[in-house]
Amino acid sequence: MAFALDHLTVIDLTQVMAGPYCCQLLGDLGANVIKVEPMGTGDATRQATGHRLPHGESAAFLAVNRNKRSIALDLKHPGGRDAFYRLVRGADVVVESFRPGVAARLGVDYPALRAHNERLVYASISGFGQTGPYAQRPGYDLIAQAMSGVMSVTGDVDGDPVKCGVPVADLSAGLFCAIGILSACLSREKTGQGQAVDTSLYDAALALSIWETAELWATGQAPERLGSAHRVNAPYQALPARDGYLTIGANNERLWQRLCTVLDRPDLVADSRFVTNTDRVRRRAELAAELGVTLRERDVDDWVEALLEAGVPAGPIRDYQQSCEDPHTLAREMVVELDHPTEGRVRALGIPVKLTQTPGDIRRPAPGLGEHTDELLRAMGCTGEEIRTLRAEGAVG
Structure with a gap:
């Protein structure tokens, strides 16, 4: 060959x-x-x-x-x-x-x-x-x-x-x-x-350090730690479910609305704190808390299956033994x-x-x-x- x-x-x-x-x-x-x-x-x-x-x-x-x-x-x-x-x-x-x-x-x-x-x-x-x-x-x-x-x-x-x-x-x-x-x-x-x-x-x-220097030069402020959250999109991070954590990437309006539908949380779409992505990024901690209330009602795999079926990017957090054995x-x-x-x-x-x-x-x-x-x-x-x-x-x- x-x-x-x-x-x-x-x-x-x-x-x-x-x-x-x-x-x-x-x-x-x-x-x-x-x-x-x-x-x-x-x-x-x-x-x-x-x-x-x-x-x-x-x-x-x-x-x-x-x-x-x-x-x-x-x-x-x-x-x-x-x-x-x-x-x-x-x-x-x-x-x-x-x-x-x-x-x-x-x-x-x-x-x-x-x-x-x-x-x-x-x-x-x-x-x-x-x-x-x-x-x-x-x-x-x-x-x-x-x-x-x-x-x-x-x-x-x-x-x-x-x-x-x-x-x-x-x-x-x-x-x-x-x-x-x-x-x-x-x-x-x-x-x-x-x-x-x-x-x-x-x-x-x-x-x-693409996003980090972009933030620095746009705002004049050194970026801070955000845990698993994203610098320019929200929700885009790890969130708690009943038996562990999953990641959700609802980084545009269409995905945000689909996420709220899957969670049966129409109130979040109407919430003045979270109207635009900019609003959600600015209040990412409040948003994560609201999402966590609902996500803790079901297990990780249940949520991931439901979210993927709705077209919302999601995945479980795995250790390396799990990832190396994944089909x-x-x-x-x-x-x-x-x-x-x-x-x-x-x-x-x-x-x-x-x-x-x-x-x-x-x-x-x-x-x-x-x-x-x-x-x-x-x-x-x-x-x-x-x-x-x-x-x-x-x-x-």
Whole structure:
């Protein structure tokens, strides 16, 4: 089967989440992804103290490193660095996530690698980007959410600021980087030249803040926390039923009136407090209280069924066990199983982008550290003797 990106070779120098996620996305769509890892320890996520599978593999590492081959190199060793340069000469893309300046000290920054391959697309993901007064600060999803403003609008109205449960800065940085890489590759088709791509967790988190910055610049006031409510529409939030919570998105007049019909609350349509969407947004707390009085009379599933039948967008609030077992999730192939050499059958999230002619595929599980070192060195033309020498010198693992 042909894959959309099977003509691209990507060298993944990144660790932890944002960069590995970016490269996994490319690998899922067919790119040949070579993960270059430090000898001995590998990607820091391999050693993370988080959740582990029964035979000791890091669940986090497996989650963002499938469809890759691993080579262990010491980039500080001349032999390891030379092997890396040989990889670069046959590559299309390099992705790195060092703190700005580290790649240059290792001799693997864009100017150094461009000398080996002028068509190279060189992508950098960092906490705050390659320029600006914060460039040298360490970057973490938590810090990016805090400093970008995301945490200031997350949480209950009267509660403390909290981070999003999903690491939105990390993951969106990976997504934006993948878009940048593919854009640079398309540009290269016209110019014949590669280029550098620079994105950061901070930029990515801020770029997601569409409604919040719109409110800021329209009103001159910093947006506040709204819980699950929407900034410009109401009712559009989580609301309590008898046995739990559901979400309702009645974000225009037609849906608002249908909602009131389902709830048998014609009084709300006539209520002067809630005549227009602007009125409802301004009094969203009063509106939620009124809706809650009626919604608590029936169970979540009863309300969702009735609302959907009337054409009102609604859905239950589920945990991840429920969502991952949902028939729709399975029909969309968003939970899949694959074979791992030590863990056996393992579950993973599926590919969220469906292509009709060149669909993606999960072809291999996350690799063991240095699992493909010899294979990749041989593909570069190294003899068995050369490989043994490099290993004896501590240049490769």
